Amino acid sequence: MALAKPQTTDMAPAYQPGDVEPAIYQRWLDADVFRPEGAGSQADWSKPPFVITQPPPNITGSLHTGHALTTTVEDLMIRRARMQGFPTLWVPGVDHASISAQVVLDKIIAKDGETRNSLGRERYLERMWLFINETREQIGNQHRRLGASVDWHRLRFTMDEGSARAVRVAFKRLYDEGLAYRGEQLINWCPRDLTSVSDLEVIATPAKGTLWSVRYHLVDANGQPLPDETITVATTRPETILGDTAVAVHPGDARYAGLVGRMVWVPFVDRIVPIIADEVVRQDFGTGAVKITPAHDQDDFETGKRHSLPLIDVMTDDGHINEHGAAFAGLALDAARTRILDELRERGDLVGEQPHDMILGRCERSGDVIEPRLKVQWFVRTKPMAAKAMAAVNEGRTTFVQAHHRKVFFDWMENIHDWNVSRQLWWGHRIPAWYCPEGHITVSDSLEGPGACDVCAKPRAELRQEEDIFDTWFSSGLWPWSTLGWPDSTPDMEKYYPTTVMETGYDILFFWVARMMMLGETLTGREPFKYVYLHGIVRDPQGQKMSKSKGNVLDPLGVINELGADALRFALLHGPEPSQDQKMSRPRLEDARNFANKIWNAARFVLSVRPAEIPSDFRLGLVDTDQLGPADHWMLERCAATLGAVESAYANFEFGEVARLLYDAIWNDFCDWYVELAKIGLSDASASAPRKRAIWSTLTWVLDRYLRLLHPLMPMLTEEIWGKFPHRASDPELLMVAPWPLASDTAVAADARLAEGATAVIELISGIRAARAQSGIEPGDILPAQVWLAHGPPSDAYGRMTDAFGRLARVQPALVDERAALADGLAVVTATGQARLTRSEADLQRERARLAKEFGNLQTQYDATHARLNDANFRSRAPEAVVEQANNRLVELGVQMDALKSRLKGS
């Protein structure tokens, strides 16, 4: 019963992703199938467009696993939607990343001995463009390697004029509506990067500090400090004494009740400031009295406002004491602190110091301590915008796929502070505000700027543009609509806005997602996207976050080169849900590669067994359907069940489940069972040609369905294989735009009765295999076996699967009608059937010998353990746990030996 000689195929014996993937991507580009209006698009414009909002990667970055995951998930969603016929749009882009780009460029120019300041703003920006133009292609090319089906025609760089105009118009609109304002506020200053940063970029870091107690002297009527009348305050930042404008106590604090209203002398700066009473002071902390430095502390700033205290900034931009610092001017902050402490100590006014655990704000980027400083900057009034964004969620216009993020989102939105959008950097969108000599502000959205001052009509020549640029997230926050032509009402805006799914990592929920929602609602009056899907973090095998400094990064391009992009994509999906954090490891990647190879070979097999009379330009379909047997119906039924399960997983955004379902269906159902069953049918000399055609058409039909279902996950592999298979007349050239399988799209509905029968047969085969292996029966031996199957469908199917049954279970089966008719023998029992195997005398001998040998091994161990336990030395000197372990082992061995004995007898 040899298999018919396989036909040759042009498929390599092992899948070579390196040969396939780039070529396939090029085919897609050539066919123009990425853009919805493309020549190869099969979009059904009667359907609503499906649009992805993605985070544009930084211009300076190279592909990391986070990009790989985000791209994989987005590509998965959009490919499925595309196959479903929706017009699909995925706009790719690059973010100018102002601060990161500057850090990178600063390093580069440092090699030429230049600095930002030595070049000056204009030359620095020229240099930046040079750099950007060299690198902007890189990240895009890397996304191509991943197979991202983005619309390259709409590629957007956030420094393009399209974005620039959107930024200007957005800002002017906010300004006109009172949602953007210029004001003097306490901002977060990074003395290293020399710019303010938003609250989100300040990382609360635990630190070991010191709490010092400092004596302040009250003054007499003439303003002279009194040597003996003092009030002691507690501070962790003595250097800010130079900016003190009050001392505060709690209004209810009896200790200080008499002092409120008196004046104290601030050392070093010779300033007389009041003792005030304020509720914020905690009586039980420190001394119950606190110095107030409104220009350098958020609490103090608020207190200062309540009491109309002066604000005195004592710092320079680069972290030194400024001219307000009297004798300390010019000193670095820490040096100033040391000297101030020394001098206080000398005067006897440093009366206490104790270690103090505190939280320090550090710059996300430079790690330097963030200094709260008073600055005039531009702010976005977020409260009213946040209300709109929350309304979108409450009204169900925007849905968080993972509901728990919703709570986090609301918590942040409800407690939101105004957004400082000014950055004292050069690379980015310059704030389009102009100031006239009178101090009037003119905000303009035109490329040329304003013609004159809005207020006093001073000519343009006298206006001065704001030096600051916008926080990068201000332009990224306009992404979904600014990429579609906003503020114009373009056809793209009409068609593709609001977008469908916003997909990104949960780590930028506040930075980006929340801001898009606020800005989108405010500027476009619509929710920018219907769904928010947030993915987790890809970690190293130990669960550590990957980082270049730790050296534990997984280079996606390396993986792609070695194992293929499809393998990388599948590995990222085949594990925990992408919404969870996941650990990526070599075995997971290899497993995905193996899966790719498995499909490749299954396809190779199917192609190689095409019956000669089926023409190579065969149109896909189930032929000779009356010839379909139980196994074929079983396969069709399994395939339909998988489709149903995949659909419901997609409906719940459970992409990990999709991967699992397809992996199991293809590997187990299709390869392990159906292909094996089909081999037998195809090689059966007595089977008719129509029967063989029916089997082969089922193989191709099912494989076609699985390739379609798998395409969003492993696009290049599936495209390549699909191209080698028969298609339907109605199918396009490319799988990428071929129709998504429908439950109703079955040439013949699977016969549930026959499928059920086949299941019973398959289960019995498994049972027999297990029994054989356990009983040590030679794999090559074909044993006589009696078979009984429960009445009804199972036995019905069996009749048509006898041959397969015999070959796969390696038995010579004989069906009996009654269970009672089963003779003695090695019994196999399943839910729907039974079998009795007659072992040859040789088998019985072999098994006895094997059992005896095993018994001998156990006996040896038993004796050794027994002897050890009888050794008084061992019992008295070994740790209790070890003795107990030995005891347990002895019992366990005894039980195993008993079991063997009874089997020796029984066999």
Add this chain to the structure above:
RNA sequence: GGGCGGUUAGCUCAGCUGGUCAGAGCGCCUCGUUUACACCGAGGAUGUCGGGGGUUCGAAUCCCUCACCGCCCACCA
């Protein structure tokens, strides 16, 4: 100080609205030259489902509580 996620076989993870839910893959062990695939096939062993309470006829699955791991938010000198 709040909040979120996690804790299931050695490892990575499934187990949705309580009753074939104790599973898969890897690893491990046994066997296999049945020509799609050794990046393979057949079979096997391993878990008191983090601890403790509770609800229930019945709980990895619901409630309470504790512990540990990770993360987010937070203006207390």
